[in-house]
Amino acid sequence: MNRSSVSLIMLGFGIVAYVLKLNAAIAFSPPQLLTAQAELVSLFSQLNTDNPVVAASGWKKFYSDEGNFSIFVPSTSVANLNSNSEEYSINIYYADTKKSSYIVGYVDYNTDLTNLPLDEVYHQFLKDFLGNQVNFINQKNIKLGQYSGIEVEYQSNNQKIAAKSRLFLVDQRLYILDISNYKAGDANQFFNSFKLEKNIKENPSEIAVNI
DSSP states (O other), X not given: OOSOOEEEEEOOSSOEEEEEXXXXXXXXXXXXXXXXXXXXXXXOOOOOOSSHXXXXXXXXXXXXXXXXXEEEEESSOEEEEEEEOSSEEEEEEEEEOSSOEEEEEEEEESSOOTTSOHHHHHHHHHHHXXXXXXXXXXXXXXXXTTEEEEEEEEEETTOOOEEEEEEEEETTEEEEEEEESTTTTTHHHHHHTOEEOSOGGGOGGGOOOOO
């Protein structure tokens, strides 16, 4: 691999793709890439049995203390990738099964987004991180409590497998949820289990280990 900077692009079709790019929005040096790829660990602290339907399915509840969220994901290993730039920092968790792949993460912006229309924020993010190699099939407005978001369905120009993403802007933080091949996976269970939780640190035994 050469010394070109590398951009982390979410494609949602079962991969987190590393795309060579001279002016990357989110850059990793080759050593950082190797480290990130090697850090494939189990981030689940326990199986949550409060929800019998989810627990019976073999999914586990994943907590992020710094991200202030929890979500149910398939009982598998999760890769954590993160990076910082002058404009924002990003933290992505990625889990892959034989049928589908799941992404949950967030972007913290250093610039004030208060006066920007939500649609502009969401569409700019999708443009930056999905690029021009996808076709958008459907989009709808959704809510997460008091926060307005969007759900988009899309597919790669070269693939027939469809993916779905949800975006929510909470203050200066943009939350991202994405599932590839969602028809084979369980998009509703994944999406609907996502919750904002600000007091996770009060229960340290339930916090997933961050890389």
